[in-house]
Amino acid sequence: MSTATPENVTSTTTATTATTPEDTPVFSVEGLWKVFGSKAHRVPADPELASLAPAELRARTGCTAAVRDVSFDVRKGEVFVVMGLSGSGKSTLVRCLTRLIEPTAGSIAIDGEDVRAMDKTRLRELRRHRAAMVFQHFGLLPHRTVLDNVAYGLEIQGVGKAERRERAAEVVAKVGLEGMEHRRPGQLSGGQRQRVGLARALAVDPEVLLFDEPFSALDPLIRRDMQEEVVRLHREEGRTMVFITHDLSEALKLGDRIALMRDGAVVQLGTPEEIVGSPADDYVREFVRDVPREQVMTVRSAMRAASADETGSGPAIAPDATVSEAIEAVARTGSPARVMEGGRCLGVVDHERLLGVVAGTQQGAAAGSAHSAAAAGAENRSAAGAEKSKEVA
Ligand SMILES: Nc1ncnc2c1ncn2[C@@H]1O[C@H](COP(=O)(O)OP(=O)(O)OP(=O)(O)O)[C@@H](O)[C@H]1O
Numbered sequence: 001m002s003t004a005t006p007e008n009v010t011s012t013t014t015a016t017t018a019t020t021p022e023d024t025p026v027f028s029v030e031g032l033w034k035v036f037g038s039k040a041h042r043v044p045a046d047p048e049l050a051s052l053a054p055a056e057l058r059a060r061t062g063c064t065a066a067v068r069d070v071s072f073d074v075r076k077g078e079v080f081v082v083m084g085l086s087g088s089g090k091s092t093l094v095r096c097l098t099r100l101i102e103p104t105a106g107s108i109a110i111d112g113e114d115v116r117a118m119d120k121t122r123l124r125e126l127r128r129h130r131a132a133m134v135f136q137h138f139g140l141l142p143h144r145t146v147l148d149n150v151a152y153g154l155e156i157q158g159v160g161k162a163e164r165r166e167r168a169a170e171v172v173a174k175v176g177l178e179g180m181e182h183r184r185p186g187q188l189s190g191g192q193r194q195r196v197g198l199a200r201a202l203a204v205d206p207e208v209l210l211f212d213e214p215f216s217a218l219d220p221l222i223r224r225d226m227q228e229e230v231v232r233l234h235r236e237e238g239r240t241m242v243f244i245t246h247d248l249s250e251a252l253k254l255g256d257r258i259a260l261m262r263d264g265a266v267v268q269l270g271t272p273e274e275i276v277g278s279p280a281d282d283y284v285r286e287f288v289r290d291v292p293r294e295q296v297m298t299v300r301s302a303m304r305a306a307s308a309d310e311t312g313s314g315p316a317i318a319p320d321a322t323v324s325e326a327i328e329a330v331a332r333t334g335s336p337a338r339v340m341e342g343g344r345c346l347g348v349v350d351h352e353r354l355l356g357v358v359a360g361t362q363q364g365a366a367a368g369s370a371h372s373a374a375a376a377g378a379e380n381r382s383a384a385g386a387e388k389s390k391e392v393a
Helices: 054-061 090-097 120-130 146-156 161-174 190-203 220-237 248-254 272-277 282-287 323-333 351-359 372-380 383-390
Strands: 025-036 064-075 079-084 105-110 131-134 208-212 240-245 257-262 265-270 337-341 344-349
Touching (some): 064 079, 064 257, 064 265, 079 248, 090 105, 090 208, 120 131, 146 161, 146 190, 161 190, 190 220, 220 240, 220 248, 240 248, 248 272, 257 272, 257 282, 265 282, 323 337, 323 344, 323 351
Parallel strands (some): 079 240, 079 257, 208 240
Antiparallel strands (some): 025 064, 025 105, 337 344
C-alpha cells in the first residue's frame, strides 16, 4: 500500500490494493491448535504438555502439534502470507480456517461468524462461496474443457448453464486464457492449468481466496508470471487473499503481511519490511539473512531528521520508495534525498543512512509503511526506471 501520494509522485507500487484494508478482519483466529494423534485434546489443555518442544511432545504423547496456539487476523483486502519451511504447519493452519482439517482448540471467525460452530450446510457454503481454495495440483477435471472446468464451481452452486458459461468466459479472459476456452487440461502447460485453477476459484467470486503453494510446481519463469498475475488481480480487485508459501522471495513479493511459522507456531507476524528490518529472533534473522535489505526497506525507516538547509534542496522521494531507489537518486545527485509526503519534508536519507541499511547496521524502524511493493521491485524493476517514477519532479 503506497502511503505517499503527493500530486507529483507517481507510485510504482506493484502489489497494492485498489482499496485500503479496513480494520474489519475477514478471518479472526485466536489460540488455534491442531494436534494430530490420539488424545490430542489433552495437549492444548495441559500447560506442561503445551509447552513441550515438538520432539519431546512426540516422545511423551505420540502427538504432533502441527499448529500451536496461533492467533492472527486477516484484514479485508490484504494479501496475508503464511510462510515457513516444510512441516512448519502452513497447510494445516490454512486448512483449519475452513475446517478442511478440524482444529483441536481455539476459535476461528469469518466476518465475526464462528466457523467452529457451523453445521455441514453452512460449512459447505463457506467453502464454496466465501473462502475458495486454489491448490498446488489444480484438481482440474480432465475431460472437461477450460470453460467447463471454470464453470464447475458455479455448476455445483446451481447456477444455470447460460449464466455460468458467461461468468466463466469473463474470468477466463481475466486470467489471460482467452482463446483456450475449448481446450482440455491435457492440452495446456502447467502455468496455463494453474490459471484455470485460479479462474475456477475466482468464478465463484469468493470473499477470500486461499492459495496452498499454488506455484511451487511451476518452473521459475512461469512462476514469476503467475505471481505477477496474482499481484495484478489483487490490485484490480482488492480481494482478500491468504497465500501459503515456503519461498521467502515469493512471500516478500506478494505479502502485505507475513506470518512466519516454525514448528506450528507463528514466530513473527509483520510486513515484509518489519520482518526483514526487525527480525523477532535469531531464527527469523537467519531466515532473512540473504534478503537484499535495500530492496525491501523503505526510506521511511532509514531517514533521519533534516537540518534547516536540507529541507529545500536535493532529490525528493516518496516515503515508501525503497532504499535501493534512494541510493540511485543520492548517487546521481551527490546530495541527500528528501523524503516528501504531501509537500512536507519528513526527513532525509544520506549516504551514511543508506549504507547502514545495506550493511545491516541501520536498524529499521519498520513502522509498517512498506512491504510487498518494495520486495516486488527487488526482482522486477530496473532501479533507474523505478526511481524516476518515485521521484518528485
Ligand atoms: N494427518 C496427519 N497426521 C499426523 N501428522 C500430520 C498430519 N498432517 C500433517 N502432520 C504433521 O504436521 C506438521 C505440519 O504439517 P503441514 O503439512 O501443515 O506443514 P507444511 O508447513 O504445510 O509443510 P509442507 O510445506 O511440506 O507442505 C508436520 O510435522 C506433519 O508431519
